[in-house]
Amino acid sequence: MRVSVYGCGLIGLVTGVALADVGNDVVLVACEGEDIERLRAADISFEEPGLKERLQRELAAGRLRIAADRERGFEHGQVHMLAVTSDHYETGRELLVALATHRPDPITVVNQSTFSMGAALRLKEAMLAAREGEENLNDVYLLVLPSFLQEGAAIQGFTRPQRILLGADEEWGLQLVQELLRPFLRNQGRLLTMPTKAAEFTKYAINGMLATKLSFMNEMANLADQIGVDIEQVRKGVGSDPRIGYDYIYPGCGFGGLKFSEELLQLAATVEENVEESFLLRTVLDTNEQQKEVLFRKAWTHWQTRMRGKTVALLGASFKPNTDHIDNSPALVLMEALWAQGVTVRLYDPKALERVKAHYGPRDDLVLCDSLYQAAEGSDALMIATEWKEFWSPDFERLGELMKARLIFDGRNLYNPEFMKELGFTYFGVGRSTAFV
Amino acid sequence: MSVRQSPAWQALERHYREAIEGAHLHQLFSADPDRFDRFSVSEQDYLLDFSKHRITEQSFQLLLRLAEQQQLRDWIDRLFEGAPVNSSEQRSALHTALRAPAERTPRLAGEAIAEAIHGNLARMGEMVAQIHSGHWRGYSGKAITDVVNLGVGGSDLGPFMACHALEEFRDPRARGLQVHFVSSIDGSQLAELLKRLNPETTLFVLSSKSFTTIDTLSNAETAKGWLAQKISDESILIGQHFIGCSARPEKMSEWGIPVSNQLQFWDWVGGRFSLWSVIGLPIALLIGMDGFRQLLAGAHAIDQHFREAPFERNLPVIMALLGVWTGNFIGVKGHSVLPYDGRLKFLPNYLTQLEMESNGKSVTRGGERVDYDTCPIIWGEVGPNAQHAYYQLLHQGTQPVSCDFIAPVRRYRAGTAAGTRAQLQSQQQLNLANCLAQSRVLMFGDQALPVEEREGRRSDQHYEGNQCSTTLLIKELTPATLGGLVALYEHKVFVQSVIWEINPFDQWGVELGKQIAKETHRAIAAGEGDFDDSSTRGLLAFIQRVQR
Numbered sequence: 001m002r003v004s005v006y007g008c009g010l011i012g013l014v015t016g017v018a019l020a021d022v023g024n025d026v027v028l029v030a031c032e033g034e035d036i037e038r039l040r041a042a043d044i045s046f047e048e049p050g051l052k053e054r055l056q057r058e059l060a061a062g063r064l065r066i067a068a069d070r071e072r073g074f075e076h077g078q079v080h081m082l083a084v085t086s087d088h089y090e091t092g093r094e095l096l097v098a099l100a101t102h103r104p105d106p107i108t109v110v111n112q113s114t115f116s117m118g119a120a121l122r123l124k125e126a127m128l129a130a131r132e133g134e135e136n137l138n139d140v141y142l143l144v145l146p147s148f149l150q151e152g153a154a155i156q157g158f159t160r161p162q163r164i165l166l167g168a169d170e171e172w173g174l175q176l177v178q179e180l181l182r183p184f185l186r187n188q189g190r191l192l193t194m195p196t197k198a199a200e201f202t203k204y205a206i207n208g209m210l211a212t213k214l215s216f217m218n219e220m221a222n223l224a225d226q227i228g229v230d231i232e233q234v235r236k237g238v239g240s241d242p243r244i245g246y247d248y249i250y251p252g253c254g255f256g257g258l259k260f261s262e263e264l265l266q267l268a269a270t271v272e273e274n275v276e277e278s279f280l281l282r283t284v285l286d287t288n289e290q291q292k293e294v295l296f297r298k299a300w301t302h303w304q305t306r307m308r309g310k311t312v313a314l315l316g317a318s319f320k321p322n323t324d325h326i327d328n329s330p331a332l333v334l335m336e337a338l339w340a341q342g343v344t345v346r347l348y349d350p351k352a353l354e355r356v357k358a359h360y361g362p363r364d365d366l367v368l369c370d371s372l373y374q375a376a377e378g379s380d381a382l383m384i385a386t387e388w389k390e391f392w393s394p395d396f397e398r399l400g401e402l403m404k405a406r407l408i409f410d411g412r413n414l415y416n417p418e419f420m421k422e423l424g425f426t427y428f429g430v431g432r433s434t435a436f437v
Numbered sequence: 438m439s440v441r442q443s444p445a446w447q448a449l450e451r452h453y454r455e456a457i458e459g460a461h462l463h464q465l466f467s468a469d470p471d472r473f474d475r476f477s478v479s480e481q482d483y484l485l486d487f488s489k490h491r492i493t494e495q496s497f498q499l500l501l502r503l504a505e506q507q508q509l510r511d512w513i514d515r516l517f518e519g520a521p522v523n524s525s526e527q528r529s530a531l532h533t534a535l536r537a538p539a540e541r542t543p544r545l546a547g548e549a550i551a552e553a554i555h556g557n558l559a560r561m562g563e564m565v566a567q568i569h570s571g572h573w574r575g576y577s578g579k580a581i582t583d584v585v586n587l588g589v590g591g592s593d594l595g596p597f598m599a600c601h602a603l604e605e606f607r608d609p610r611a612r613g614l615q616v617h618f619v620s621s622i623d624g625s626q627l628a629e630l631l632k633r634l635n636p637e638t639t640l641f642v643l644s645s646k647s648f649t650t651i652d653t654l655s656n657a658e659t660a661k662g663w664l665a666q667k668i669s670d671e672s673i674l675i676g677q678h679f680i681g682c683s684a685r686p687e688k689m690s691e692w693g694i695p696v697s698n699q700l701q702f703w704d705w706v707g708g709r710f711s712l713w714s715v716i717g718l719p720i721a722l723l724i725g726m727d728g729f730r731q732l733l734a735g736a737h738a739i740d741q742h743f744r745e746a747p748f749e750r751n752l753p754v755i756m757a758l759l760g761v762w763t764g765n766f767i768g769v770k771g772h773s774v775l776p777y778d779g780r781l782k783f784l785p786n787y788l789t790q791l792e793m794e795s796n797g798k799s800v801t802r803g804g805e806r807v808d809y810d811t812c813p814i815i816w817g818e819v820g821p822n823a824q825h826a827y828y829q830l831l832h833q834g835t836q837p838v839s840c841d842f843i844a845p846v847r848r849y850r851a852g853t854a855a856g857t858r859a860q861l862q863s864q865q866q867l868n869l870a871n872c873l874a875q876s877r878v879l880m881f882g883d884q885a886l887p888v889e890e891r892e893g894r895r896s897d898q899h900y901e902g903n904q905c906s907t908t909l910l911i912k913e914l915t916p917a918t919l920g921g922l923v924a925l926y927e928h929k930v931f932v933q934s935v936i937w938e939i940n941p942f943d944q945w946g947v948e949l950g951k952q953i954a955k956e957t958h959r960a961i962a963a964g965e966g967d968f969d970d971s972s973t974r975g976l977l978a979f980i981q982r983v984q985r
Contacts, residue, residue: 290579297578305576305673340572 001025001180004077006070006095008034010048010154011112011147012083017054018158020063022183028066029073031095032084036068047322050155070095074102079180081145083112086258087327089119093126100127106139108173112147114259116266117204120144120167120196141173144196146203151322163190167199204265208281211260213248215284218291221251221431231431232413251430253385253411254292256319256328260285292333295383295409298428300341302407308342313379313403315372316386316412317349317356324351326359330411331385339365348375350388376402387412396423440938441809445503446765452499453766457491461903463884465493478750481738481921482912485752489880490759490839490905491767500758501748503936509754512935517744519545519705523942524802530942532710532927533740535702536733536920545705557701561715562726564680564700569610569725573640576668576677581640585617585630586719587660588644589652592682593620594790595712595923596644596719598783599732602919605780605852608725616719622652627659636667636678643681644716646708648688651951657692682715707942709790710927728916735917739924753928756841756907760929761936763839763905764813771836773827774817777844777872780914784843785817788926795930795941802940811937813839820844821871831879832900840879840906843922844872845914872908879904 005016006029016028030036038044042056058064067073073080080099084092092113099107107127111120124142131140144167149157164181168174174193185191194202217235224231231251239246265281300307319329326332329352335345347356348369360366369375372391376382376399384391392414400406406425408415413429420427440446466472466488476488476497492500516522519529534542535554542551567573571580586596597618619626641660645653661674668674671693681689682700689699700715712720713733721729739753748754763769774785796812818826820842831838846869849861882902883891909925911918934941960966960977961984968974 293578300574300578301576304670305574305677337572340567340570341574 002076002078003027003081003180004029004073004079005081005083006031006073006092007083007085007088007113008032008039008066009083009085010046010151011149012081013044013051013055014048014149014154014158015081015083015112016064017051017058018155018184019180020058020061021054021159024063024180025076026058026064027073027076028064029070030066030068031070031091032088036066039066045324048154049152054155070098071102074099078108079176080107080109081112082109083147086114086261088113089115093123096123096127097130100130100140106141106172108141108143108176110143110145110177112145114147114203114207115200117200118197120200141168141170141176142196143168143173143177144199145177146199148206159184160187161185161189163192165199165202166191166193167196168193169196207259208265208278208284210248211255211265211288212280212284214250214255215287215291217249217251218254218294218430219287222291222294224431225433228433230417230433231429234431251413252291252330252387253294253334253430254288254330256292256330257325258327260288261328289333292330293337294430295385295411295428296334296337298409299338299381299383302426302428307338310342310380311344311346311378311404312338313346313348313369313372313375313377313382315348315375315382315384315391316388317347318352318386321386321388322351324355326352326355329385332359334383334385334411335366339363346375346377346379348372349386350390373398373402379403380405381407381409383409383411384414385411387414396420396425400424439805439808440507440936443503443506445499445506449496449499449503449762449766452495456493457496457767460491461884462489462491462880462905463882463902465491466880469493478752478755480742480746480750480752482918483752483921483925484908484910485755486908486910487755487759489876490762490907491903492759492762496762497749500762503761504748504754504758504932507935507938509748509932509935512931513744516931517543517740519543522940523707524940525943525945526704528942529705530707530710531705532707532713533737535706535713536737536740536924538737550703550705553701553703557715561700561718561721564718565721565726568614568640568722569608574677575637575639576664576670576673577637579637582613582638583615583617583634584640584642584719584722585619585627585634585660586642586644587619587627587653587656588642588682588716589620589622589650590790590794591708591711592644592646592650592653592716593618594709594783594787596717598781598787599712599717599720599919599923600723601783602780602914603720603724603728603732603916606724606728606916608723608728610725611723614722616723618719619656620652622655624656624659627656631660631663636664639664639678641679642718643679643689643692643694644683644718646684646702646706646711646716648681648683648685648692651954654692680718682718709794712923724916731916732920735915735920736924737920738917739921739928743924743928753925754932756925756929757932757936759905759907760813760839760933763837764810767837767839767905769837769839769905770810770813771838772813772815773823773831773838773840774815775820775823775840775842775872775875776817777820777842777868778848778914779819781843782819784922785815787923788817789815791926792930794944794947796933796937796939797946798937798939798941801938803938807937807939809937811939812933817841820875821868824871824875828875831904832882833897838904840876840904842872842876842906842908843911844869844908845911845918847913850913876906876908878902879906 002025003019004027005012008028008030012028016026020026030039042052042059044052082092096109120142124140127140146165161184164185166177221231224234235249238244239249262285265285314331317326317329317331318324319327338345344365346367346369348371353368357368372394408420408425408427410429413432417427417429417432472488477484477486516530517533519531521527522530529545534550539551539555568581573581575581600616617630619630643657664674664678675693676695676698679694680698681694683689684702684704686699686701702711702714706714713736717729743751743753774788776784792815793812798811799807801807848865849858853861878885878900880902882900884902930941956966961980
């Protein structure tokens with residue numbers, strides 16, 4: 001089949017590569033300002049095991065081509081896959097409207113981007129409106145394929161899914177896309193079809209559930225601090241219950257990323273005006289915003305509000321490891337809180353420094369560092385905001401010598417409080433009840 | 438010589454007896470078809486209609502002559518230039534300087550006060566920004582969500598009135614911020630509030646010009662005790678949870694407020710004229726510094742008008758002269774302020790203090806006892822609600838009463854709940870209709886009806902009419918027009934004080950009660966002291982019996 005994929009992020013690349021691999025003729029359209037030459041050289045800005053190699057292979061085989069102008073995509077595809085990031089709704093809408101005016105024949109679009117509820121219907125309406133006055137009025141088929149890709153296992157997730165959730169409102173488009181996905185459903189995988197709105201709402205509910213699990217566990221951690229138990233022991237106990245499981249129950253200094261953003265978890269005003277907002281999710285998001293400041297609050301009370309002139313070494317700026325994205329990242333909230341009290345931040349992040357620099361511009365109270373040791377130099381405390389692998393086991397002796405004081409605020413509970421105490425560090429985790437160690 | 442014996446006053450008395458006493462407002466209107474044009478002034482966003490007063494062109498000219506005779510022009514200049522118009526305390530009353538641009542701010546005794554004013558405004562702006570951004574932290578590091586203003590009188594009424602009026606102009610950055618007001622000495626407001634608030638996220642603004650006001654300080658002690666249950670370090674407790682606004686920095690320091698948390702104003706700002714100073718902090722917290730500066734700018738625009746406009750077109754001068762006319766010549770003892778706008782609910786309370794504390798005096802600046810009435814009793818309520826309360830007395834009672842009808846015209850252009858705007862706008866039309874109808878009935882009485890309906894009515898259905906009123910329409914209520922509205926009344930009060938030859942800027946009448954309360958407190962708390970009147974003794978005895 002001839003397929004056009006719009007968007008060269010993780011989802012777009014994985015989709016393009018996986019579809020090309022099973023024989024489809026794929027045009028991948030870079031529509032979010034990506035560097036086209038780097039993409040053609042299979043040079044991708046994030047890490048995903050196996051992706052680079054596969055991309056090279058498909059490019060070489062000619063089953064996958066990368067295009068800069070979207071018209072090539074418009075003309076090529078029998079099916080059009082939209083895979084832009086969730087903050088690029090306008091880009092996506094504008095692109096689909098252009099597609100609808102460009103192609104006079106029936107169009108099948110599969111939206112893989114996570115937009116707010118009701119986006120599929122709104123996009124379809126926009127496309128139909130663009131065609132108004134022409135003959136075939138109702139021949140735009142817009143399907144929803146919510147992404148369940150997990151970073152690190154994304155290719156596997158696409159090619160051998162446990163289930164595929166597909167939202168479709170018409171038979172015609174459904175059949176075509178089912179055919180496209182058939183190679184990935186040969187063994188154990190199941191295809192769940194439902195109306196687009198239901199598919200979007202399923203995605204909404206899943207993200208909401210994950211956010212709720214995280215926020216709940218953070219609240220437990222804050223209580224554990226006060227009660228005097230170690231949340232790590234509690235987490236293991238809770239996770240051992242198969243009804244709950246170990247995923248998404250790591251307490252920490254809050255979660256970030258686009259999929260948990262305010263906009264996405266807002267129902268009112270996106271679906272219909274008179275839809276209630278979820279009280280629980282509102283609380284979950286508010287709690288999470290508070291949690292992003294948990295390290296600040298620990299430092300504030302530890303230093304008895306006297307923070308002016310202090311220097312903090314901050315490890316991690318991205319909202320999760322292995323990415324340079326800083327959207328809604330707890331580290332941003334934390335830095336702003338520290339700056340407002342006159343604290344200088346020495347920041348180290350393996351990938352996200354450029355983004356931080358672009359976000360804030362140059363400032364005197366932000367020093368970008370090349371290593372965690374450089375960040376630690378002369379600092380009054382070390383704070384950890386992102387659980388990058390290289391932070392798990394640093395040379396603590398060296399750290400201690402570089403720092404002005406042996407003080408750690410660990411927002412990801414990477415270290416063992418008792419071991420840290422033995423090394424002479426004052427250590428605060430999230431829910432680690434240091435006071436009782 | 439009393440102003441009462443002066444030529445202009447005497448001429449007014451003669452004129453009243455000869456031309457006005459026997460005339461009814463409906464006659465005045467039918468005699469002069471241009472009456473509204475003659476007796477209304479449109480200025481900036483305001484329209485003042487004073488045609489429903491029992492005046493003729495001659496009355497108006499004679500009133501203007503009274504103002505000239507009392508050298509009002511000079512007094513206005515002296516007020517703005519910072520002369521010691523507060524004669525008993527030898528102080529200026531420079532509230533107008535608080536809202537003037539720096540280049541128009543006068544020097545005071547050779548000193549540039551513009552710097553002090555704008556310096557404090559800027560510091561207030563910094564605090565507002567810190568609180569709005571969530572970077573003002575409570576003892577546990579959480580952002581402030583609730584601000585409680587502890588103040589009474591001028592440190593309460595102005596900000597409280599303005600915050601209630603301007604809620605729809607809330608700064609988006611103040612979305613999650615609640616502003617509360619606590620004034621009463623008995624702690625009843627505070628007791629209820631503290632049950633609901635979280636000490637971690639509550640900030641108190643301790644506002645007192647003298648910083649000795651027992652009402653406010655006792656509330657502050659209670660607030661401090663409430664916080665002390667959670668935080669033992671007093672420097673953190675006060676440093677993170679108290680801001681002081683006062684003219685006495687040394688007293689603020691004594692109380693423990695660090696200099697960084699102090700905002701200052703000065704002796705030359707009267708308490709009831711202080712909402713333009715740092716006492717306006719709660720207003721700025723609600724509507725942002727931009728909004729607060731608009732409030733100041735609106736007041737300043739009226740200041741300019743007051744200074745420059747000829748008296749016959751000068752809104753505060755006209756409002757003041759009408760008050761003198763109704764009070765001193767027609768014999769009105771009560772004046773009701775009737776905003777036809779729920780947002781202005783607390784304006785009457787505010788004006789009660791502004792007018793009665795300023796002009797409720799009975800000796801002249803020279804210390805002579807006056808032989809004429811000064812400030813009438815001022816009271817008021819949201820007009821449509823008062824219609825269901827005390828308008829009965831206005832329409833059919835035995836008292837001559839004057840009224841100010843105040844109504845913003847445009848409303849509900851934005852910011853209403855979904856689906857309610859059209860209905861709310863039609864409510865506003867109904868509201869305006871009531872405003873105009875009531876002043877018309879007060880003036881005409883039965884005469885507002887056609888003859889056939891009027892005849893044959895029972896005497897208890899009779900409306901005499903002939904009650905005077907002023908109608909002030911405002912294009913739209915905004916921070917700027919609210920500022921202007923308040924400034925109009927401030928200047929009205931000043932003009933009247935000039936006519937009556939009294940000092941509007943002191944308040945010796947509130948001192949003695951405070952003093953006597955101290956010994957009475959000893960009697961209640963410790964059973965000490967003896968009183969020479971049986972009433973106090975009897976009441977104390979009852980209190981002591983019940984307390985036991």
